[in-house]
Amino acid sequence: MKNMISSAPPDSPDAVAVSEGPLQVDVVAPPAKKAASTNPWVSYLTRRLIRLVISVVVLVTAAYLMVRLLPGDPARLSLGPEATDEQIAVRRSELGLDTSVFTQYFHFWENLFHGDLGKSYSTRLPVFDVITQRMPATLEISVLSIIVILLVGIPLGMAMGEATRGGRNRWLDAMFSSVTGLLTVAPVFVVAAISIYMFAITSPVFPVAGRSGPSSYVLPVLALSLSSTCALARIVRAETFNVLEADYVRTGRAKRMQKSRLFFRHVLPNLVTPTLTFAGLLFGGLIAGSVFVETVFAWPGMGPVVVGSITNRDYPLVQGIVMVYGVLILLINLVVDLLIAAVDPRSRITKL
Amino acid sequence: MTTLTTVAPATRRIRSFVHQMRTPTGAIAVIGTVLLVGLAIFAPALWGAEATEVNVDLIAQGPSPEHLLGTDSAGRDILLRTLVAARTSLMYGMLATLIGVSLGVIVGCLPSILPPWIGRLVTAVVNMLVAFPALLLVLFLAVFFGQGATGAVFALGLAIVPDIARLCQTMTASVVGRDFVSAAKVLGVPRTAILFRHIIPSVTDVIVVNATMAAASSLTAMAGLSFLGIGLQAPAYDWGRLLSEGLARMYVSPAAALTPAIAVTLAGIVLTMLGDTIGRALGVTPVISMRKLAGLPSRSAKPEPDRAVAPQPENVLSVRDLHVSFPALGKWVTPVRGVSFDIARGERVGIVGESGSGKSLTALAVAQLIEYPGRVEADAIAFDGVDYAGMSEREVTTHAADLGLKMSMVFQDPMSSLNPSLRVGPQVAETAFLHGGAIRTQASDQATDRLAEVGIQNPKMRARQYPFQFSGGMRQRAMIAMGLMGTPKLIIADEPTTALDATVQRTVMQVLDRVAVEHGSAVMFISHDIALVTGFCERVLVMYHGEIVEDISSADLVAGSAVHPYTKALMASIPTLTTDRSRPMATVADFMKEDKS
Numbered sequence: 040m041k042n043m044i045s046s047a048p049p050d051s052p053d054a055v056a057v058s059e060g061p062l063q064v065d066v067v068a069p070p071a072k073k074a075a076s077t078n079p080w081v082s083y084l085t086r087r088l089i090r091l092v093i094s095v096v097v098l099v100t101a102a103y104l105m106v107r108l109l110p111g112d113p114a115r116l117s118l119g120p121e122a123t124d125e126q127i128a129v130r131r132s133e134l135g136l137d138t139s140v141f142t143q144y145f146h147f148w149e150n151l152f153h154g155d156l157g158k159s160y161s162t163r164l165p166v167f168d169v170i171t172q173r174m175p176a177t178l179e180i181s182v183l184s185i186i187v188i189l190l191v192g193i194p195l196g197m198a199m200g201e202a203t204r205g206g207r208n209r210w211l212d213a214m215f216s217s218v219t220g221l222l223t224v225a226p227v228f229v230v231a232a233i234s235i236y237m238f239a240i241t242s243p244v245f246p247v248a249g250r251s252g253p254s255s256y257v258l259p260v261l262a263l264s265l266s267s268t269c270a271l272a273r274i275v276r277a278e279t280f281n282v283l284e285a286d287y288v289r290t291g292r293a294k295r296m297q298k299s300r301l302f303f304r305h306v307l308p309n310l311v312t313p314t315l316t317f318a319g320l321l322f323g324g325l326i327a328g329s330v331f332v333e334t335v336f337a338w339p340g341m342g343p344v345v346v347g348s349i350t351n352r353d354y355p356l357v358q359g360i361v362m363v364y365g366v367l368i369l370l371i372n373l374v375v376d377l378l379i380a381a382v383d384p385r386s387r388i389t390k391l
Numbered sequence: 392m393t394t395l396t397t398v399a400p401a402t403r404r405i406r407s408f409v410h411q412m413r414t415p416t417g418a419i420a421v422i423g424t425v426l427l428v429g430l431a432i433f434a435p436a437l438w439g440a441e442a443t444e445v446n447v448d449l450i451a452q453g454p455s456p457e458h459l460l461g462t463d464s465a466g467r468d469i470l471l472r473t474l475v476a477a478r479t480s481l482m483y484g485m486l487a488t489l490i491g492v493s494l495g496v497i498v499g500c501l502p503s504i505l506p507p508w509i510g511r512l513v514t515a516v517v518n519m520l521v522a523f524p525a526l527l528l529v530l531f532l533a534v535f536f537g538q539g540a541t542g543a544v545f546a547l548g549l550a551i552v553p554d555i556a557r558l559c560q561t562m563t564a565s566v567v568g569r570d571f572v573s574a575a576k577v578l579g580v581p582r583t584a585i586l587f588r589h590i591i592p593s594v595t596d597v598i599v600v601n602a603t604m605a606a607a608s609s610l611t612a613m614a615g616l617s618f619l620g621i622g623l624q625a626p627a628y629d630w631g632r633l634l635s636e637g638l639a640r641m642y643v644s645p646a647a648a649l650t651p652a653i654a655v656t657l658a659g660i661v662l663t664m665l666g667d668t669i670g671r672a673l674g675v676t677p678v679i680s681m682r683k684l685a686g687l688p689s690r691s692a693k694p695e696p697d698r699a700v701a702p703q704p705e706n707v708l709s710v711r712d713l714h715v716s717f718p719a720l721g722k723w724v725t726p727v728r729g730v731s732f733d734i735a736r737g738e739r740v741g742i743v744g745e746s747g748s749g750k751s752l753t754a755l756a757v758a759q760l761i762e763y764p765g766r767v768e769a770d771a772i773a774f775d776g777v778d779y780a781g782m783s784e785r786e787v788t789t790h791a792a793d794l795g796l797k798m799s800m801v802f803q804d805p806m807s808s809l810n811p812s813l814r815v816g817p818q819v820a821e822t823a824f825l826h827g828g829a830i831r832t833q834a835s836d837q838a839t840d841r842l843a844e845v846g847i848q849n850p851k852m853r854a855r856q857y858p859f860q861f862s863g864g865m866r867q868r869a870m871i872a873m874g875l876m877g878t879p880k881l882i883i884a885d886e887p888t889t890a891l892d893a894t895v896q897r898t899v900m901q902v903l904d905r906v907a908v909e910h911g912s913a914v915m916f917i918s919h920d921i922a923l924v925t926g927f928c929e930r931v932l933v934m935y936h937g938e939i940v941e942d943i944s945s946a947d948l949v950a951g952s953a954v955h956p957y958t959k960a961l962m963a964s965i966p967t968l969t970t971d972r973s974r975p976m977a978t979v980a981d982f983m984k985e986d987k988s
Contacts, residue, residue, distance in 0.1 A: 094519060109535070206718075206764050224659040226611040228618050228631075229652040232638055236645050286807040290870075292760055293800040294822050295791035308812035334619060335638065349621045350538055383812065384857050 499559020
């Protein structure tokens, strides 16, 4: 992968700092002259990581302001209505509320770096502990769902795209469109309820509640991935249509190669970018879906915590969840962007 | 082509809506929406009292004639409760949509009227928010609004804002760049006036369609929040609350959970289909309907006598009575009708004609590249001794090596005809690798040679680059190099220089000329540039409305001995140094009119 664009020698890690210096004149690759002194990967990664840091700062600041801007006194809120004025005063200084806003904001960051996200109002437990204890179960079904979504959605969409392009196999087209259309619209909690009815009540095959053994994962993962799989398959099919109509595929056909080669070598690489972009959006949506799935199947993950934090107005907990989920989504976006960059040479050079 | 300019836009819109309502999707969407809205308006008045009245004698009963789907834990009819809940579900979903779309449009239009730096800031914030899933925003906002319907509606509404705003931004940005907006700016029209008079009207269609889609997801999302207990609070109820109440008793009476579940899904589908239908009617998404196609028109039984000659083996290409048809708007159109011609070995034949005259389709049909649903019919398409007329796709495949090595194609648009994801070298080398029996390294060496042959400097390095690193002229030369991997007996060049500027055009023509001479290839050169064609080809075929109207040598054509009125008109409309420049430029249509009168 490295050095495919520029013909400059491999860069040392400090190449970015050096890039401000005089440009090497590179007679071999005139079009790549500007990038010649820096490996495109290094500069791309730098730009992308700077963007990530900015996003995290904005996210944390927003989460901080979210609780700060609330009406009411956090000290009173955290102690409940029966607290005396003295208790509240002690609490205020404990929470650092008697210092300036900037000091508090700085303090907030300092705590973050120590893994201190404050204490839950309702349970008095450290938010950090609550999240680290609950998160693994949520991540399990989410990661499994991502795997299912990608492994089913992409091949299904491509196969359907190839089979139904230009009005071929119209009954297949109609069937695919209606079934996936229906399942894409069906909300996660409806899919969950119906899957309980079908696989647990009518024919008791899978357990419906709790996390115990491999079979207990089936229904939660099914409910969480079904809509997204169908949505992805639809998008991939539409993209396949677009690519198959492209001029360069006609060029490929003019070379008279086997259909499989045409598809895997000429069509597939051009599907990767739009597919990954859309899949990235779907993964963000899984976070919402997991809350429903965990509620329905009594899954011991973040779902009940999320719902409880809102019903109990547990601000530190909401703040912690927003930050952790926010960072998670930013990381997913980063991974998707890096994957796209690895596959699509254009994105490294033209896009930020 | 039929013209629709005589029909007023409003009438056309109504017609388009009526047409869409007749399709299955459209019909279901419209009927479903009417039912849904009807339920929301009338159901609470009709059954509201009955649906809320607690009846201790009927607690949690199964289906019965009085209560078709049974009763819930307070003895209330499940079906009636579900029907009555249509109002709350629909209402809160619509409210959220209304809030979200209005705010989204405002935020989305801000960048086009605010000072640029604020505009960029707004764009950046919106782009960041789009990446966050709605639930996270809802979570965030629920803190401000608290749990309950008001909070949920505002939160859902605000969650829509980034999506709509971004849509609006991209749409307005593209409209702002257009000429009529620039013109208005030059005329000194205030920015807000430009916004309301020019920008908003041109984006409404897209906004309406997306708002309908947003309504569908708001409705299900609102039900979701109620389901989790952070939306509507008891004693009020919507489908989400009914579902969560029913879920607890799923084992006793599944209907209690399934009925509201189905209701919310159906409502979501109906609204999605409505958005789809409106989109199709407004032309936001393209529609291809091929269901009611009229029968394929049969070819004329009698070919012209002088064209009926059997294909000659000394010709590299013989085409007899070629028809190409496509389904369009419910019927078959035949853009190529009864074309017959020969190309001798090493001969250069130009095909000229206006766009839509069938030149490119003729070339594609000759190359066996017309795809389903297009139809090719001919008495003969004989290339290098093999007649491809009437062959199935599979039979053509058996001649893949022949076609791949002996016939080479140079396509119109160099920008889009090379695969953007593959390096140029392997793309050029592929034919030799596929059919020439070359192993990969040989093929790539050969490709480097060919790239050098078409005048690409530094071919080794260039071969490792991607098409986006090539200029237009270089890409077109790479296309020609690609065609030279075999020993082409026929080069089909379909407007190879149209997309290039005049100097690059000359280089490409020189390359094509040298290549044809060196390899002794015949050339089928398609262009609408008569000067270019007569300079390059020995013979010219003039196409008009899908037929060849003139077959004439270049010399005769230049000398003015064309017979067909279209050719005469075509020649006469080319401006020369002696053309009277005080008169408007003559067009083909002017001459055709003159000829008829």
